[in-house]
Amino acid sequence: MKEQYGLIVIGAGPGGYTAAIRAAKYGIPTAVVEQAAAGGTCLNRGCIPTKALLQCAHAFESAADSQRFGVSAENVSFDIERFYQFKDEVSAQLRGGVEELLKANGVDLICGRAKITESGALQSVQVETAEGASHALSCENILIACGSAAVKPPIPGVELPGVMTSDDILKAARVYEHLVIVGGGVIGMEFASVFSALGCKVTVLEAMDRILANMDKEIAQNLKMILKKKGVECIAKALVKEIRRQDGGLSVVYEDKKGEVEISCDGVLIAAGRRAATEGLWDASLAIATQRGRIVTDEHYMTTVCGIYAAGDAGCGVQLAHYAAAEACNAVDIIAGRTPEKRLDCVPSCIYTSPEIACCGISEEQAKERGIAVTTGKFITSANGRSLISAQERGFAKIVCEAESGRIVGAQLMCANASDMISELSLAVTQGLTAKEAAAVIHPHPTYNEAILEALEDVEGMATHIAPKRRPR
Numbered sequence: 194m195k196e197q198y199g200l201i202v203i204g205a206g207p208g209g210y211t212a213a214i215r216a217a218k219y220g221i222p223t224a225v226v227e228q229a230a231a232g233g234t235c236l237n238r239g240c241i242p243t244k245a246l247l248q249c250a251h252a253f254e255s256a257a258d259s260q261r262f263g264v265s266a267e268n269v270s271f272d273i274e275r276f277y278q279f280k281d282e283v284s285a286q287l288r289g290g291v292e293e294l295l296k297a298n299g300v301d302l303i304c305g306r307a308k309i310t311e312s313g314a315l316q317s318v319q320v321e322t323a324e325g326a327s328h329a330l331s332c333e334n335i336l337i338a339c340g341s342a343a344v345k346p347p348i349p350g351v352e353l354p355g356v357m358t359s360d361d362i363l364k365a366a367r368v369y370e371h372l373v374i375v376g377g378g379v380i381g382m383e384f385a386s387v388f389s390a391l392g393c394k395v396t397v398l399e400a401m402d403r404i405l406a407n408m409d410k411e412i413a414q415n416l417k418m419i420l421k422k423k424g425v426e427c428i429a430k431a432l433v434k435e436i437r438r439q440d441g442g443l444s445v446v447y448e449d450k451k452g453e454v455e456i457s458c459d460g461v462l463i464a465a466g467r468r469a470a471t472e473g474l475w476d477a478s479l480a481i482a483t484q485r486g487r488i489v490t491d492e493h494y495m496t497t498v499c500g501i502y503a504a505g506d507a508g509c510g511v512q513l514a515h516y517a518a519a520e521a522c523n524a525v526d527i528i529a530g531r532t533p534e535k536r537l538d539c540v541p542s543c544i545y546t547s548p549e550i551a552c553c554g555i556s557e558e559q560a561k562e563r564g565i566a567v568t569t570g571k572f573i574t575s576a577n578g579r580s581l582i583s584a585q586e587r588g589f590a591k592i593v594c595e596a597e598s599g600r601i602v603g604a605q606l607m608c609a610n611a612s613d614m615i616s617e618l619s620l621a622v623t624q625g626l627t628a629k630e631a632a633a634v635i636h637p638h639p640t641y642n643e644a645i646l647e648a649l650e651d652v653e654g655m656a657t658h659i660a661p662k663r664r665p666r
Contacts, residue, residue, distance in 0.1 A: 206233020208517030350436030377404030554603030570652030
């Protein structure tokens with residue numbers, strides 16, 4: 194550990210460690226201060242552990258449903274403790290990889306809680322370690338990449354035992370008889386998929402008029418229907434009033450158009466969003482402006498204090514790990530006097546339900562709200578050979594194009610491997626390709642990606658497949 198650096202990054206999540214490595218490659222003496230574990234929320238309490246649990250649940254679900262392929266597997270069971278061990282093993286391996294990358298690039302990883310104490314020609318950061326030691330560091334620039342924390346809304350009873358955030362439920366290796374999820378966003382839908390696959394009754398309470406309210410309406414409708422078949426009840430326009438103790442368990446009181454309803458359960462997951470984890474991060478004398486708890490930055494990612502930058506969940510952008518990494522890279526480019534390389538005008542978003550969901554650009558609904566005339570192409574994946582072979586749920590690929598130019602402005606996928614396929618369409622949007630230009634690229638057969646080709650050709654009125662009747666299961 195040195196006493197002075199060119200850059201101190203606060204937070205070792207995807208934004209923080211990516212920025213630190215980039216800065217070190219530019220020859221900037223760099224340190225990362227992290228109060229918890231390398232990898233931040235993503236590797237330890239978010240993206241990676243939830244996807245590991247989803248993979249475990251999918252493996253169990255596939256084994257239990259293998260008879261359709263002529264495979265007999267009797268008395269299929271699962272070990273929830275082993276699921277959680279697997280999750281921890283994956284996180285540990287990736288966390289170790291991040292630590293090695295930082296070390297290999299000459300970045301000092303400092304474990305402790307950072308507080309920015311002074312600003313001027315040099316910035317000052319005080320680091321308090323878990324052992325109570327204190328270190329004073331100085332640097333030319335600071336990048337705040339402290340990430341976010343789960344929100345607990347002011348609902349009476351939210352602190353009761355058995356009421357959990359996404360952080361809590363990732364520590365509790367148990368299966369619930371009835372899990373109530375407050376919030377029908379990405380986090381809520383992924384955990385609904387995990388626990389319903391394990392035979393748990395799940396009820397999702399969403400205050401908005403539908404689950405996944407920020408996504409294409411058709412995606413929400415399809416996912417609700419698919420989850421219903423798996424025993425998940427999604428109740429929209431449901432305002433949670435109170436959580437109570439009841440007969441050794443819990444009950445949730447909510448209000449919808451029918452009036453007040455009370456449901457019994459043995460677990461409640463609060464999945465009502467996340468907030469920037471900036472509490473206590475700087476001295477009160479520093480005029481770092483915030484908006485609804487998130488740090489305000491200019492077009493150069495600089496806060497209202499010169500030399501102090503912010504990126505990722507701490508700022509006012511999109512709360513996604515890959516967006517945080519891209520923003521942080523751009524911020525480091527600016528600090529290093531270079532031209533930012535990352536394009537932030539088309540951010541892909543993925544949900545790892547079954548089937549997966551992935552979007553980029555704008556939806557048809559958003560285009561209409563903005564007064565943009567569009568045409569769309571759509572393909573139902575029940576006509577896709579690879580989807581039929583792997584017995585996938587009904588899904589679709591939709592392409593949104595500007596009516597006059599034919600330029601692709603958005604895409605929505607709901608199908609197997611959607612998260613791996615969306616980058617092709619993000620590239621098309623950022624490069625300003627038309628549907629005709631994108632459709633000129635040969636797609637291998639049989640693949641899930643052919644659904645994209647069919648949707649592109651449907652924009653041009655050249656689609657070659659129609660969806661057959663769904664085969665019996």
